[in-house]
Amino acid sequence: MNETVTIRLAKQAMKFSAAHFTIFSASERERLHGHNFRVEVDIEAHMLGNGMCFDYGIYKDTVIALCRELNEWMILPTRSPYLQIEEQGEHVIAVFNGQRIPFLRADVLLLPIENVTLEEFAAHFLTRLTADRDELRQHRIRAIEVRVFSGPGQSAGRRLRVDP
Structure with a gap:
């Protein structure tokens, strides 16, 4: 069977x-400010022929765990060309424009990102x-898209197509 389905994971957690x-x-x-971010994931996969594509609970649990890793932090990017990070004992100093x-x-x-x-x-x-x-590949996933929201009506998504 070559039919595909898109599973959307958008749990409260x-x-x-x-x-x-x-x-x-x-x-x-x-x-400096903060947001209550929300994450959604779309997973495109081939149907297995038994009325389902795969156990997507695995990915749901992973997203929830990743959210917990980021929760209640001041997040600084380590790959920004404009920000230097200095660690001095109990402090982290972000150096920006002097x-x-x-x-x-x-x-x-x-975080190993260029910007927050x-x-x-x-x-x-x-x-x-x-x-x-x-x-x-084992789960026959064709593509995954992650969308992160900082509030209603404002989000960004990134998508990866998985090679067969």
Whole structure:
């Protein structure tokens, strides 16, 4: 059977709250603020012929776990060309445009992303969900799209098509 189906995962637990600032250029950034982010995942897969495609609970649980990893942190990007990160004992110092912005180390999550944006969060989730390509092929998954929302009507999505 070659029929495909799209499974949408959008559970109440697929959310996280985080503080951040977005960097626009070498000299301009947002003020520190936070959002209650929500995550949805669409998975396109081949039907198995028994009325289902695969046990998508595996991916639901993974997304919920990833949300928990990001929940209640001040998130700083480690790959920004405009932001330097210094660690000094109990503090993390974000250096931007000559300003030193101190945070308690216990409150900061350093992520390997270029900027703290919806686009980068979507890419972060997508990378983590698609790390095991053999598992994706085993589940006959053709594509995965992750969409991250910062509020109603505002989201970004990233999609990966899985090679057969």
